[in-house]
Amino acid sequence: MYLGIDLGTSSVKALLIDGDQHVVGSGTASVAVSRPHPGWSEQDPADWIRATEQALSVLHADHADALGAVRGIGLSGHMHGATLLGDDDAVLRSCIMWNDTRSHAEAAELDADPRFRGITGNIVFPGFTAPKLVWVARNEPDLFAKTRKVLLPKDYLRLWLTGEHISEMSDSAGTSWLDTGKRLWSSELLAATDLTEEQMPGLVEGSEAGGRLRAEIANRFGMTSGIPLAGGAGDNAAAAIGVGTIQDGAAFASLGTSGVLFAANDAYLPNPESAVHAFCHALPNTWHQMGVILSATDALNWYAKLVGQDAASLSGALGEVLQAPSGPTFLPYLSGERTPHNDASIRGVFVGLGHESDTKTLTRAVLEGVTFAFRDSLEALKEAGTRLDRVTAVGGGSRSSYWLTLLATVLGIPVEVPADGEFGAAFGAARLGLLAAEDPDPAAVCTPPSIEQVHEPVRDLEQAFGDAYSRYRSLYPAIKGALA
Known part of the structure; x- marks a missing residue:
């Protein structure tokens, strides 16, 4: 048996699989997000432990024998969070989360230093970890002076499970401190933020052992003391492991709260000017590129709440036959945007509203706007040297047949839908736990799921959506000027 633990923004999921990668059982528990000021987003690391305890307790109650047979554990989690530890690993403050934008000024300052893009291969985004530490140094200097270790969220869970300060390459690549090509901490970039390598965790590959389970935790949940914990992965890299996106050119589109267009690479291909993320993958000698949009299904959920309906009903009311562009244009920048604008x-906005703009019309406009944002990411990937000939759709939005046909048409490539099954970040983490425990060929373990359906582009509508995308592209500079 192998256990995957995924620390999500809103919940922790613990998933058990057997040696044939069949799901045996799972447990979940919620985690709250605090927003003490506009643009701030924080979580209490104690809540991560509480939620993990609850999720493991569910597994222990329902699958005690299987939990006792676990031979390897993998971790995944939301990225970029700044978890500051003082003496004796005491938590100094709430974790500053990935979607917290308070350090936008600090991010711009670091990004103006050419060493950061040159060494990390990425823009310093406001959500990344390094600018958050600069913000803490300026606004909470006493806490900064007490900081002995900086951990990413999933690696704080590892500390609780193993007693060790360890991270891995895929998550650490999102800090703005990692030399992404060499896969090691950059002492030069750490020094630029008044930190040292001693304040960072040790690094392993995601499929390698990164600590062993403490006896106290093992005894509590009927597990074996000393079993290995894999290095694990950041949530998107873990999802890629789960859906088998490990070969060069393989890609998935995640239509979740945020949106991700993820492509695996067998070489390091940075192009920060495109605002594409170039990160290490969770397997040795592999990398990946991501275009990231901050509001995907979150945009539809926002609109659904506005009109007093649920998102599934709104998208379902459109049917399955793709219609021509709606007329109004929606820009989905509800929380700012990463790719391609790096604008917190x-x-x-909605543009082009008229008396005829009913609920269905605006539902289509929202879906189109988010899909055009995915097209932005596709174009950015092309600029970074990656061309895709198909993508696999995952996430809550992939349940909408209309949306997937729209996505295929706007991207101009087939969109594949996996057969029902488990292949998310928790499943990817469990696969990494298997790799760390047994050391098999990763390609034999991280296989893609069978494909149930393929949505092809509607060729007769490609020109119309191409024109609509051009209008969409023209609006960003206009509203940026209006909001300045």
Whole structure:
């Protein structure tokens, strides 16, 4: 048996699989997010432990024998969070989360230093970890002076499980401190933020052992003391392991709260000017590129709440036959945007509303706007040297047949839908636990799921959506100027 633990923004999921990668059982528990000021987003690391305890307790109650047979554990989690530890590993403050934008000024300052893009291969985004530490140094200097270790969220769970300060390459690549090509901490970049390598965790590959389970935790949940914990992965890299996106050119589109267009690479291909993330993958000698949009299904959920309906009903009411562009244009920048704009202050708009703009019309506009944002990411990947001939759709939005046909048409490539099954970040983490425990060929373990359906582009509508995308592209500079 192998256990995957995924620390999500809103919940912790613990998933058990057997040696044939069949799901045996799972447990979940919620985690709250605090927003003490506009643009701030924080979590209490104690809540991560509480939620993990609850999720493991569910597994122990329902699958005690299987939990006792676990031979390897993998971790995944939301990225970029700044978890500051003082003496005796005491938590100094709430974790500053991935979607916290308070350090936008600090991010711009670091990004203006050419060493950061040159060494990390990435823009210093406001959500990344390094600018958050600069913000703490300026605004909470006493806490900064007490900081002995900086951990990413999933690696704080590892500390609780193993007693060790360890991270891995895929998550650490999102800090703005990792030399992404060499896969090691950059002492030069750490020094630029008044930190040292001693304040960072040790590094392993995601499929390698990164600590062993403490006896106290093992005894509590009927597990074996000393079993290995894999290095694990950041949530998107873990999802890629789960869906088998490990070969060069393989890709998935995640239509979740945020949106991700993820492509695996067998070489390091940075192009920060495109605002594409170039990160290490969770397997040795592999990398990946991501275009990231901050509001995907979150945009539809926002609109659904506005009109007093649920998102599934709104998208379901459109049917399955793709219609021509809606007329109004929606820019989905409800929380700012990463790819391709790197703009934390931009906000969304509807343009072109008329008396005829009913609920269905605006539902289509929202889906189109998010899909055009995915097209932005596809174009950015092309600029970074990656061309895709198909993508696999995952996430909550992939349940909408209409949306997937729209996505295929706007991207101009087939969109594949996996057969029902488990292949998310928790499943990917469990696969990494298997790799760390047994050391098999990763390609034999991280296989893609069978494909149930393929959505092809609607060729007769490609020109119309191409024109609509051009209008969409023209609006960002206009509203940026208006909001300045």
